[in-house]
Amino acid sequence: MQYVHAGNAPIPAIGFGTYGMNGDDIYRMIPSALHAGFRHIDTAQIYRNEAEIGDCVAASGIPRSEMFLTTKVWVSNYSARYFDASVTESLRKLKTDYIDLLLLHWPSPDVTLAEQIEGLNAVVRSGKVRHIGVSNFNRALMTEAIRLSAAPLVTNQFEYHPYLNQSLLIESTRQAGLAVTGYCGMAIGRVFSDQTLKEIAARHDRTVAQIVLRWLVQQPGVAALSRTTRIDRLAQNIAVFDFELDGADMAAIHALATAGSRIVDPPGLAPLWDSTDA
DSSP: OOEEEETTTESSSEEEEOTOOHHHHHHHHHHHHHHHTTTTOOOOGGGOOOHHHHHHHHHOOGGGGOOOOHHHHHHHGOTTEEEEHHHHHHHHHHTTEEEEEEEEEEEEESOOHHHHHHHHHHHHHHTEEEEEEEEEEOHHHHHHHHHOOOOOOOEEEOOOOOOOOOHHHHHHHHHHEEEEEOOOOTTTGGGGGGGHHHHHHHHOOOOHHHHHHHHHHTTEEEEEEEEOOOOHHHHHHHHSOOOOOOOHHHHHHHTTTTTTTOOOOTTTTTTOOOOOOO
16 A cells, blocks of 8 residues: 655555445445455545444454544534534544544535634544544635644545546645545546546556546545445455556546536535636
């Protein structure tokens, strides 16, 4: 496994994403993912699978120091009244005494950003959380969050796949010293029928998923979440560090970006996105 370093946080470059996975999915997939070599598990309070993940990690026999657990505070828990208690509940469910990386899941206008950031800083001071960051923040919100935080923010997690040009947000994230954590890399399956990606995969004797994941992690400062419910894909999806894409391959994949390709855009949560014009 390779790592993306932001501040003093070594973030495993490939993480296992668990969005949309129920308890049965988690109990089926996480043990196999850990066996395949995944050590970075990404969840969230709103996914409602923290407890099942905690069960699997606890039963794995893998030392806690070798695991990297990310979870996200849901927007209804942002106020000072609920923030700390929600993190304590996440710790209980995850069966651990610290969270490696805690993120604000989405921007929320209902609680001031200063109060949200103070919540993050407070759980760092208490030792419940080692590293903090944000998710789905645009450049302006990320910049303000960094300004408000005493503890360093280490990542901005957001949608990133070959069809969505995120160059503005990525460059700002890097310049601020944060890692990018990309989710939805397979564009909910769109990549698998893409002729350009299939041709690149054939040349490298790799799967399309491996090509996309390699494209993501080969970019400086980018970690990627890999999500699958197929056990037979796990070993493939983590085996992306023994080959490289050349400049032409990287450019060809970047060139797939097209307008209107954003997938995750929930009304009432999504901020005013930065331009993604290709």
